[in-house]
Amino acid sequence: MRVALDVPLRRLFDYRVPADAHRELRPGMRVRVPFGRFRSIGLVMETADSSDVPPEKLKPVIEILDSHPVMDAAALELVRWAAEYYHHAIGEVLAAALPKALRLGAAPTATSECWAVTAEGQAAFERGEPRRAPRQRELLSRLIEMGGATAERLAELDPNWRAAARPLVARGWIASSDEPETVAEEPFRVLPSDLVPSAEQAAAIEAVCESMGRFGVFVLHGSTGSGKTEVYLRTVERALARGQRALVLVPEIGLTPQLVGRFRARFETPIAVLHSGLTDHERLVAWRDAYSGRARIVIGTRSAVFAPVPDLGIIVVDEEHDASFKQHEGGFHYSARDVAVVRARRAGVPVLLGSATPALETLHNVIKGRYVRLTLPRRATQAEPPRMSLIDLRTCAVRNGISTPAVEAIQRHLREDGQVLVFLNRRGYAPTLLCTACGWIAPCRDCDARLTVHRAAGRLRCHHCGADAPLPERCPQCGFGVKPVGQGTERIEETLAELFPDVPLVRLDRDVVRRRGDMEAAMSRMASGEARILVGTQMVTKGHDFPNVTLVVVLNADQGLFSTDFRAPERLAQTIVQVAGRAGRGTRPGEVLIQTEFPEHPLLRSLLTEGYEGFARTALAERAQASWPPYCRLAAVRTSARNAQDAITFLEEARAVAQVPKNVRILGPAPAAMARRAGRYHAQLLVESPDRTALHRFLDAWLPQIEQLRSSRRVRWALDVDPIELF
Ligand SMILES: [Zn+2]
Numbered sequence: 001m002r003v004a005l006d007v008p009l010r011r012l013f014d015y016r017v018p019a020d021a022h023r024e025l026r027p028g029m030r031v032r033v034p035f036g037r038f039r040s041i042g043l044v045m046e047t048a049d050s051s052d053v054p055p056e057k058l059k060p061v062i063e064i065l066d067s068h069p070v071m072d073a074a075a076l077e078l079v080r081w082a083a084e085y086y087h088h089a090i091g092e093v094l095a096a097a098l099p100k101a102l103r104l105g106a107a108p109t110a111t112s113e114c115w116a117v118t119a120e121g122q123a124a125f126e127r128g129e130p131r132r133a134p135r136q137r138e139l140l141s142r143l144i145e146m147g148g149a150t151a152e153r154l155a156e157l158d159p160n161w162r163a164a165a166r167p168l169v170a171r172g173w174i175a176s177s178d179e180p181e182t183v184a185e186e187p188f189r190v191l192p193s194d195l196v197p198s199a200e201q202a203a204a205i206e207a208v209c210e211s212m213g214r215f216g217v218f219v220l221h222g223s224t225g226s227g228k229t230e231v232y233l234r235t236v237e238r239a240l241a242r243g244q245r246a247l248v249l250v251p252e253i254g255l256t257p258q259l260v261g262r263f264r265a266r267f268e269t270p271i272a273v274l275h276s277g278l279t280d281h282e283r284l285v286a287w288r289d290a291y292s293g294r295a296r297i298v299i300g301t302r303s304a305v306f307a308p309v310p311d312l313g314i315i316v317v318d319e320e321h322d323a324s325f326k327q328h329e330g331g332f333h334y335s336a337r338d339v340a341v342v343r344a345r346r347a348g349v350p351v352l353l354g355s356a357t358p359a360l361e362t363l364h365n366v367i368k369g370r371y372v373r374l375t376l377p378r379r380a381t382q383a384e385p386p387r388m389s390l391i392d393l394r395t396c397a398v399r400n401g402i403s404t405p406a407v408e409a410i411q412r413h414l415r416e417d418g419q420v421l422v423f424l425n426r427r428g429y430a431p432t433l434l435c436t437a438c439g440w441i442a443p444c445r446d447c448d449a450r451l452t453v454h455r456a457a458g459r460l461r462c463h464h465c466g467a468d469a470p471l472p473e474r475c476p477q478c479g480f481g482v483k484p485v486g487q488g489t490e491r492i493e494e495t496l497a498e499l500f501p502d503v504p505l506v507r508l509d510r511d512v513v514r515r516r517g518d519m520e521a522a523m524s525r526m527a528s529g530e531a532r533i534l535v536g537t538q539m540v541t542k543g544h545d546f547p548n549v550t551l552v553v554v555l556n557a558d559q560g561l562f563s564t565d566f567r568a569p570e571r572l573a574q575t576i577v578q579v580a581g582r583a584g585r586g587t588r589p590g591e592v593l594i595q596t597e598f599p600e601h602p603l604l605r606s607l608l609t610e611g612y613e614g615f616a617r618t619a620l621a622e623r624a625q626a627s628w629p630p631y632c633r634l635a636a637v638r639t640s641a642r643n644a645q646d647a648i649t650f651l652e653e654a655r656a657v658a659q660v661p662k663n664v665r666i667l668g669p670a671p672a673a674m675a676r677r678a679g680r681y682h683a684q685l686l687v688e689s690p691d692r693t694a695l696h697r698f699l700d701a702w703l704p705q706i707e708q709l710r711s712s713r714r715v716r717w718a719l720d721v722d723p724i725e726l727f
């Protein structure tokens, strides 16, 4: 049989089943096996009789951990597909798919500790033993009377029962075992809602429901507040009514408590919630609820795409464009959205991709007829879409990053009793600390980056490696006074407080939101109207309603326009549209002001005049011309090393050994735009092809070759298929 082990090798390992194995072995079960000098827990992928390893060299399995597979055939197939598509070690794919506790051997179903009397204990009791220990005798008698009991029940009867149990265990008179808890089928109930779906919502719900039991990809395109969640709820309800279960994927859960809340308010049924903030034990408990089928709805972030969902009926991916669906860290770079589509296809169920700003890839699939678009227009009860306009930073006075027209607009909206949202995607006080006498700039020792001034904390911090130092008052080079240059949210907050001394304001970024609940507190100050101005980063764009915000100011649109990453403008447009979605809800129309030094930029112009739709058309045309995705398939090999040359040399050698077919192109190697980060040098090589099959066939042949390269030992490297961030 062949076992997947959690090691970074793209292969399975052969073992034999001992003749005296007391359990039948099936794929998806866990086994304990010898591996090198250690023991390891692996997952059985195949139970083949034959092996390339000679039988006398095959090591036997030490222990079979499960009586039922922890992953069913469909789940194993999905993992196998992901390992192949992302060209990644299957053991590490499994590590992403299974909770850590399970990989360490925890039982897949909740168990309870059950105690019973042994035959010896029964005989001893009948002889009248134990004679001089009344509490032990009482426990023994109780267990005989009850025919065994759980530890929980025994503790209810006597909180100190374990003291009495110990000597009985030592004499072999009582014993415990872990028995699986039985899961009672709980009926679900849909709680009444007075929301009446609009005609468009009803049509969308109908389209998805007609596809129940069949594969189909539906793109639910609707602005913030257009009622996407209601479509999720009603389609999930339909799947549950068919006796099936639902999987709902969301971006980072800390940012979408409202969605989970809506599901809980609608369905009276256990909901398993899986996200990165859980402890190992909490994760195991949630996974078990999903695995046993007790939870009819599983809601989770990225890795929940691999969660067990028996009788899966529908998959929903909310905010499908969100970058958090793509794994960036570690070696296994997968896209949960793309895996969700593959999972739905294999399970033969519909998948619903919702967004106000669908990814360009997704829109391209709509154009190609592969996905069906369902559009939700703004509701009649909603205000008109906000008026967007540009402020040309070259022609007006600017004070600490805020232009005079923006200040005047804020004044006007506050006077008219509105709330204001000021967006800047840069936290800290200022991005640079400069000595005006000698030109010294506070650098990060380990990165090609400047240190950011955090004035309130009195620190200089690197946002790339986390380096942290006290904030100096004088230049370490010449002793002259230093000054912070440029703006972060902390400084904008200060400037606004000076401009509007009587207006309460609140800031929202990673520096002020440290614990769970901080964010809710800030949000509620804004929602209650206590605060009038909100200053924040990306965080303000996610899933929260501010019905009284009438003005949104985007302080700097230019970071996204001129980046080495071809996806930067897409992210910029998505952010602007998402932030703008906060304006003019309720009944008042909103206003959005975007500060830029490039008011003639074609992407900004198309966004302004034709909205996201128009932007997407322009941006897709640009991508087609440059043959970037979705008009080609891309994979990136990234390296990092202690010295700059090593990072490049490996990629050069990798390129040299490649036998590149006609329709595949290799670009690079090139150092990253910020080559040095956290003391390591980064570089990348891109592999590009218009033909997905050709690209993967090439990678299949090429990767084993570059794994053999001697220079690979001096670097850390990883392959990223369909990368969404380039550097
Ligand atoms: Zn100086």
Ligand SMILES: [Zn+2]
Pocket: 444, 445, 446, 447, 449, 462, 463, 464, 465, 466, 467, 677, 678
């Ligand atoms: Zn740094």
